[in-house]
Amino acid sequence: GTKAETVKMRFGISYISTEQARRNLQAEITDWDEGKLSAAARRRWNDVLSQIEVEGGTADERAVFYTALWRCHERMVNITEEGRYYGFDGKVHESDGVDQYTDDWIWDTFRAAHPLMTILNPKEENDKLVSYVRMAEQDPDRWMPVFPGVAGDRHSMVNRHYVIMFLDAWRKGIRGFDAQKAFELMDRTEETESLIPWHRGPLTELDRFYKEHGYYPGIRPDEKEWVKEVQTDWERRQCVSVTQGAALDAWAIAEFGRELGIPGSRLEKYDARAKSYRQLWNPKTQFFHPKDAAGKFIEPFDYMLCGGDGARHYYTENNAWTYIWDVQHDIPGLVALFGGPGQMEAKLDKMLNTSVGRRFRFTAEMPDGCTGLMGVFTMANEPSFHIPYLYNFCGRPEKTQKFVRKTLEAWFRNDRMGMCGDEDGGGMSAYAVFSMMGFYPVTPGRPEYQWGSPVFRKVTIHLENGKDFVLKAPAASADAKYVRAISVDGVRTPGATSPLRHADIVRGAKVRVEMATRPSPAGRGD
Numbered sequence: 001g002t003k004a005e006t007v008k009m010r011f012g013i014s015y016i017s018t019e020q021a022r023r024n025l026q027a028e029i030t031d032w033d034e035g036k037l038s039a040a041a042r043r044r045w046n047d048v049l050s051q052i053e054v055e056g057g058t059a060d061e062r063a064v065f066y067t068a069l070w071r072c073h074e075r076m077v078n079i080t081e082e083g084r085y086y087g088f089d090g091k092v093h094e095s096d097g098v099d100q101y102t103d104d105w106i107w108d109t110f111r112a113a114h115p116l117m118t119i120l121n122p123k124e125e126n127d128k129l130v131s132y133v134r135m136a137e138q139d140p141d142r143w144m145p146v147f148p149g150v151a152g153d154r155h156s157m158v159n160r161h162y163v164i165m166f167l168d169a170w171r172k173g174i175r176g177f178d179a180q181k182a183f184e185l186m187d188r189t190e191e192t193e194s195l196i197p198w199h200r201g202p203l204t205e206l207d208r209f210y211k212e213h214g215y216y217p218g219i220r221p222d223e224k225e226w227v228k229e230v231q232t233d234w235e236r237r238q239c240v241s242v243t244q245g246a247a248l249d250a251w252a253i254a255e256f257g258r259e260l261g262i263p264g265s266r267l268e269k270y271d272a273r274a275k276s277y278r279q280l281w282n283p284k285t286q287f288f289h290p291k292d293a294a295g296k297f298i299e300p301f302d303y304m305l306c307g308g309d310g311a312r313h314y315y316t317e318n319n320a321w322t323y324i325w326d327v328q329h330d331i332p333g334l335v336a337l338f339g340g341p342g343q344m345e346a347k348l349d350k351m352l353n354t355s356v357g358r359r360f361r362f363t364a365e366m367p368d369g370c371t372g373l374m375g376v377f378t379m380a381n382e383p384s385f386h387i388p389y390l391y392n393f394c395g396r397p398e399k400t401q402k403f404v405r406k407t408l409e410a411w412f413r414n415d416r417m418g419m420c421g422d423e424d425g426g427g428m429s430a431y432a433v434f435s436m437m438g439f440y441p442v443t444p445g446r447p448e449y450q451w452g453s454p455v456f457r458k459v460t461i462h463l464e465n466g467k468d469f470v471l472k473a474p475a476a477s478a479d480a481k482y483v484r485a486i487s488v489d490g491v492r493t494p495g496a497t498s499p500l501r502h503a504d505i506v507r508g509a510k511v512r513v514e515m516a517t518r519p520s521p522a523g524r525g526d
Contacts, residue, residue: 002294006249008032008034010025010029010032011025012024012025012026012028012029014081015079015081015085015086015150016081016084016085016086016092019199020081020082020084023082024081027082027202028526030367041059042268045070048072048073048506049066049069050462051120051461051462052120052437052459052460052461053336053458053459053460053462054436054437054456054458054459055456055457055458055459056455056456056457056458056476057333057436057455057456057457057476058478059414060413060414060415060517061414061436061455061456063414064314064408064412064413064414064432064436065436065455067206067429067434067454068412068419068429068430068432068433068436069429069433070424070429070455071426071428072116072117072426072430072433073426074092074423074425074426074430075103075104075105075109075113075425075426076102076104076128076131077101077102077103078099078100078101079100079101079102079103079150080095080099080100083095083097084345085099085100086150087100087134087135087138088134088135088138088139088145088152088153089138089139089140090230090440091138093134093329098127098130098131098359099124099127099131100127100131100134101124101127101128101131102131102135102148102150103148103149103150103426104128104145104347104425105147105156105157105159105427106146106147106160106161106162106165107146107147107156107158107159107161107382108157108382108424108425108426108427109424109425109426109427109430110161110164110165110168111163111382111385111386111427111430111431111444111446112273112385112427112430112431112433112434112440112441112444113425113426113427113429113430114128114165114168114169115168115430115434115441115444116430116433116434118168118169118172118502119461119463119502119506120461120464121464122169122172122174122464122506123176123464125169125174126169126174126175126176126177128165129165129166129169129174129177129182129237130176130177130178130180132144132145132148132162132165132166133177133178133181133182133185135148135153136185136189136380137181137185139152139153140386141192142185142188142189142194143185143188143192143193143200144160144162144185144186144189146159146160146162147160150183153200155198155199155200156198157197157198157320158195158197158198158238158241158242158245158316159195159241159242159245159246159248159249160186160189160190160193160249161245161248161249162186163186163249163252163253163256164248164249164252164365164444165444165446166179166182166186166252166256167252167256167259167445168441168444168445168446168447168480169364170256170259171259171445171502172502172506173445173506174445178490179256179259180260180261183253183256183257183260183262186253186256187253187266190249190250190270190369190378191252193263194206194207194229195207195210195216195239195242195246196227196229196230197231197235197236197237197238197242197312197316198231198235199229199230199231201229204227204229205227206227206230206237209293210243210246213279213295214243214272214273214276214279214410215239215243215276215279215280215291216237216238216239216240216242216243216246217237217239217292217293218237218239218240218290218292218298218313218314219237219292219298220292220298221270221308221313225237229309234309234310234312235310236308236312236313236314237313237314238312238313238314238315238316239290239314240280240288240289240290240314240315240320240323241314241315241323241326241383242316243276243277243279243280244277244280244288244326244327245274245326246273246276247273247274247275247277247327247329248274248326248327248328250269250270250272250273250274250328251270251273251274251329251330251445252445253267253270254267254270254271254274255406255445257270267494274329274330275330275333277327277330277335278290278333279325281337282297283337285303286337286338286343286347287303287320287324288320288323288324288326288397289301290314291391299312303319303320303321304319304356304376305319305320306319306320306321307319311370311445316383317381317383318370318378318381318383318384319370319376320350320497321354321376321377321483322377322378322381322383322384322387323383324347324351325383325386325387325390325407326383328386328442328443328444329443331390331393331442331443332393333395335394340370341393341394342394344390344393344394345394345395345396345399348387348390348391348394348399351375351376351377351387352374352375352377352403354375354376355375355376356376360484362513371420371421372407372410372411372420372421374406374410375409377412378421378423379407379411379419379420380420380422381421382424382428385427385431385440386440386443388400388403388404388407388435388452389404389440389450389452390442391403392450392451392496392497395497397451397483397495397496397497398482398483398496398519398520400450400451400452400453400496401451401452401453401482401483401496401519402453402481402482404435404440404452404453405452405453405455405481407435408432408435408436408455409478412432417431434449434452435452435453435455436454436455436456437454437455437456437459437471438451438452438453438454438455438459438471438473438513439451439452439500440452441485444492447501447502447503448499448500448501448502449499449500449502450499450500451483451486451496451497451498451499451500452516453476453482453483454471454473454476454515455476455479456473456476456481456512457472457473457474457475457476458470458471458472458473459471461505463505463506463508465506465508467506467507467508468508469505469506469508469509469511470508470509470510470511471511471512471513472511472512472513473512473513473514473515474509474515475514475515475516476513476515477515479517480515480516480517481515481517482515482516482517482518482519482520483495483496483513483514483515483516484511484514484515484516484520485513485514486511486512486514487511487512488504488509488510488511489509489511490510490513
């Protein structure tokens with residue numbers, strides 16, 4: 001036979017030039033020693049992953065945690081090369097000491113991935129915000145990107161949730177970016193760019209209707225789409241989720257503006273839009289229900305099989321059951337729509353106890369967004385991440401604790417099941433990292449975290465400021481999932497319904513969580 005030969009290859013990459021790629025190669029891979037390169041990479045990743053140290057749990061749980069934490073570093077990508085970067089305008093710019101980041105999937109990452117990085121890497125998170133401002137300034141329309149890549153904004157998915165990222169960072173003390181400029185760019189984008197999903201362009205009649213009436217109108221399944229900018233082969237209008245997402249973004253812009261001292265007269269429109277999600281609430285059914293342009297609910301309507309191809313006719317990648325809860329910025333308002341915490345609790349219970357049954361269209365219409373089912377709750381898609389924590393707002397934190405643990409045990413596994421759904425930019429993994437530590441950012445933009453159920457006996461986060469945040473739950477186990485008491489620096493708190501403050505994390509607080517195998521006698525977790 002022929003003699004086996006080994007061919008080795010080194011290559012450099014640059015977004016700037018061939019010569020820059022050559023210099024990158026020469027600086028980063030200096031020889032042909034693969035073992036040395038591999039060892040250096042392993043040391044670097046160990047340094048990154050060791051920023052959070054966990055003790056206790058099972059070997060499988062630790063494997064799930066650290067592989068999830070690894071994936072959380074997938075986005076954004078630093079494209080700075082020797083102090084320069086390739087900009088949205090096709091020109092090479094000096095970075096002026098602030099690295100340029102791009103490649104973000106903001107619809108996925110604003111919920112948990114970016115909030116996690118405000119804890120772990122606040123300086124880097126600040127540079128990412130600077131990068132967003134730069135990208136908008138280099139854009140010919142001066143629009144903020146929603147899915148930025150190296151070559152420009154891919155404009156995927158729906159809404160403009162970068163506004164949440166800015167507000168969240170600002171309220172957590174990350175302020176090394178031009179906030180006034182960021183607000184002006186946000187305001188310009190909101191007022192001049194269309195909300196049509198997966199479309200980048202100026203305002204259309206649908207956007208003008210939204211600004212006048214407060215909701216995106218839908219059409220009946222048998223009606224032909226007449227707005228040419230709407231993609232009729234797949235994406236459609238997604239009118240309910242667009243309306244809800246626009247309300248969330250409007251809330252964030254208004255809150256950010258108030259933080260900056262923007263005159264109230266400029267914020268009134270956003271305050272009104274922040275409440276406009278209510279217009280699609282159907283009190284008879286307790287669902288957010290699409291309306292036509294005449295203000296009438298589209299009927300007949302099946303809340304289970306309401307998606308169309310890809311579940312994108314009225315909602316986004318899911319059905320009406322998921323979007324009942326898509327009011328992250330105004331959960332007290334959602335409780336009020338239900339008529340009180342007891343009624344909202346009952347709806348959450350019904351979600352977990354309703355079966356899809358033998359509805360084959362369900363899996364055909366919602367293939368990736370509706371895996372990981374628990375009743376009709378799906379763990380597999382980003383709009384679901386905060387739902388397990390909503391029992392806290394009903395005064396039933398023990399139900400949140402049980403629910404969260406079930407999601408982790410069933411759908412985040414160190415076996416062939418792996419992780420449900422699809423990992424989008426670290427979004428899914430960030431849910432696991434937060435939830436296994438025991439808390440979660442239900443409303444990014446508010447510097448606080450709702451309590452769940454700590455999996456590990458001890459979690460230590462080595463912070464960028466040199467301090468350590470330590471959370472001890474010495475009795476935590478697969479059976480001991482219920483929170484009995486919480487203390488911060490030795491002072492007992494009201495319990496699991498009282499959020500963990502971001503300020504306590506970054507100052508290096510010492511938290512102790514008492515766990516038990518059963519809820520407290522009063523049926524609560526605190």
